[in-house]
Amino acid sequence: MASLLFFASCDKKKDRIFEDSPTVRLNAAVANAQTVLRSKPNGWIMQYYPGTNASYGGVNLFVNFTSATDVNVQGDYTLPITSSFYANIVTSTYKVYPGAGPILTFDTYNPIFGYFAAPGALSNQVSNDGGLGGDLEFLVTKADADSVILKGRKRGTRIVMVPMPANPAAVIASYKAAWQIYYAPNSYRFETSTGNIPLTFGWFMELESLTDVYSFRVTPTGIEFLEPVTVNGITIKELTRKPAAAGYPNGYYDNAAGTLKLVPIF
Amino acid sequence: MKFKNIYLILFASILVLSACKKEKLDANSVFVDSTIEKNPLDNYIYNNYVLNYNVDILYKYVDKESSLNYNLLPASYTSSIRLTKLFKYLGFEPYDEVTGSKTFIKKYFPKLINFIGSAAYNNNGTRILGTAEGAKKITLYEVNSLNATTGVNPDFLTDSYFHTIHHEFQHILNQTTDFPSSFQAISGTSYVDDVWSTIWGTGAAGNGAALAAGFISPYASNSAKEDFAELYSFYITLSATQFNAMLNVTGSTAAGRTIINNKLIAVKNYMLTVWNIDMDVLRANIVNRKANLATFDQTSL
Numbered sequence: 348m349a350s351l352l353f354f355a356s357c358d359k360k361k362d363r364i365f366e367d368s369p370t371v372r373l374n375a376a377v378a379n380a381q382t383v384l385r386s387k388p389n390g391w392i393m394q395y396y397p398g399t400n401a402s403y404g405g406v407n408l409f410v411n412f413t414s415a416t417d418v419n420v421q422g423d424y425t426l427p428i429t430s431s432f433y434a435n436i437v438t439s440t441y442k443v444y445p446g447a448g449p450i451l452t453f454d455t456y457n458p459i460f461g462y463f464a465a466p467g468a469l470s471n472q473v474s475n476d477g478g479l480g481g482d483l484e485f486l487v488t489k490a491d492a493d494s495v496i497l498k499g500r501k502r503g504t505r506i507v508m509v510p511m512p513a514n515p516a517a518v519i520a521s522y523k524a525a526w527q528i529y530y531a532p533n534s535y536r537f538e539t540s541t542g543n544i545p546l547t548f549g550w551f552m553e554l555e556s557l558t559d560v561y562s563f564r565v566t567p568t569g570i571e572f573l574e575p576v577t578v579n580g581i582t583i584k585e586l587t588r589k590p591a592a593a594g595y596p597n598g599y600y601d602n603a604a605g606t607l608k609l610v611p612i613f
Numbered sequence: 614m615k616f617k618n619i620y621l622i623l624f625a626s627i628l629v630l631s632a633c634k635k636e637k638l639d640a641n642s643v644f645v646d647s648t649i650e651k652n653p654l655d656n657y658i659y660n661n662y663v664l665n666y667n668v669d670i671l672y673k674y675v676d677k678e679s680s681l682n683y684n685l686l687p688a689s690y691t692s693s694i695r696l697t698k699l700f701k702y703l704g705f706e707p708y709d710e711v712t713g714s715k716t717f718i719k720k721y722f723p724k725l726i727n728f729i730g731s732a733a734y735n736n737n738g739t740r741i742l743g744t745a746e747g748a749k750k751i752t753l754y755e756v757n758s759l760n761a762t763t764g765v766n767p768d769f770l771t772d773s774y775f776h777t778i779h780h781e782f783q784h785i786l787n788q789t790t791d792f793p794s795s796f797q798a799i800s801g802t803s804y805v806d807d808v809w810s811t812i813w814g815t816g817a818a819g820n821g822a823a824l825a826a827g828f829i830s831p832y833a834s835n836s837a838k839e840d841f842a843e844l845y846s847f848y849i850t851l852s853a854t855q856f857n858a859m860l861n862v863t864g865s866t867a868a869g870r871t872i873i874n875n876k877l878i879a880v881k882n883y884m885l886t887v888w889n890i891d892m893d894v895l896r897a898n899i900v901n902r903k904a905n906l907a908t909f910d911q912t913s914l
Contacts, residue, residue, distance in 0.1 A: 439690070442673070454675070466734040474736065
């Protein structure tokens, strides 16, 4: 017993696995996240999915961290650019602060994020108190020059940001135009050799069949699903937009093998 | 004797061993606040609220300071500037002038004011416009409704923010020194608790029914402490004409008004004897400030 006490009282300190203290490393991670966010003069394309399980579909938000506190935001879902690159651009504030890791928060009102975060009483989506359930605070799980990976703090949805390529005005215009084309029809259907599946719009971007909900975002070349989905035995992650053709006056989206079509219905 | 010695030795060795490896504590805290660049509103809040009143305003959304049960929007920067300036003009300065110094607010007002852009919507259709937590914090919702038009509308400001502010402040004064139990005896068993929102009916008819029962508003029938705060806040934020009109809405009765007036005497007496504040002087000050809203600068910092 005496020896037990002896060791228990003496072996107070454990060797550190890391050289620096947790606080030093956390502060370094916060500083790194802040530096990475501000390192892209053209900003980032944020692949934003609101709600638990990302069930309402996703959008591309164009976020540019212009100073230590200010961020400019645009969305592909807002009206097409009419006058200039800066049309529909909204400035608000952000902050990166230490929590369970670096936490990125958009902490003053921005109508673009606001549409997703608002209770349904304001956004007319889903439920009076719920709304689309978009997050405004994110844990930064990875931040480097290639991408920033975020995790929504309330809903836990994984959100990816990739750098905006050169000529942002044209890129944003192409995303906005693609979104308008996608959203114009009244409904859609999947077509495969084994049969068709009718699809209807649910809340916001969500497309749903009788049994499944499909969550994706629109890109300038087509649509990209958040996770691979299987339709009539065919697994897809991306579909490419094709122009009007015989029997498809409004064009369609199809997979690389040409075995599945997503057809707009007006 | 033998056992006693063994324990003594054991005890002594623990003391010796635990003391042998003394480590110097780092003078720096392991919690390091990140530094955020200050903007004009941050500086205004520091100079006018923190230094003068020891009160801070959180206008930037902080998740952990708000209720996670609700989907909330942050306050906008421009609306936050308006409310920050108006809060001082209609919320603090009347007390400063009536009591003769900033000490009253500095001593009793909650130390943290939290701005939220949207209301907190419940799934039953009701919404929360303001909350107070344990004398430490007041949260105001729907800050984004404040703009150039609503900012000069005294009735909008009273309904949306200042009724709530004075109501919550009254709770805090009550928590410091409770109001006499004789107040509770006036309406006695008439308080209805959580069914206040449905029992009187909706809209104007609901207000009339509550008044006939001796309550200044349906919410006042929740409990004696809400009744006390509602009476106080309506009285000091409304002009005599407005308050009388409220007492005489369709459906109200003379019997109901008598009960309300008896309770009002108790509220006024409490404010005068405990806090040395004459509610009629305070009301005159607030009403005068509301009349001068058009000339009050609520945008420059």
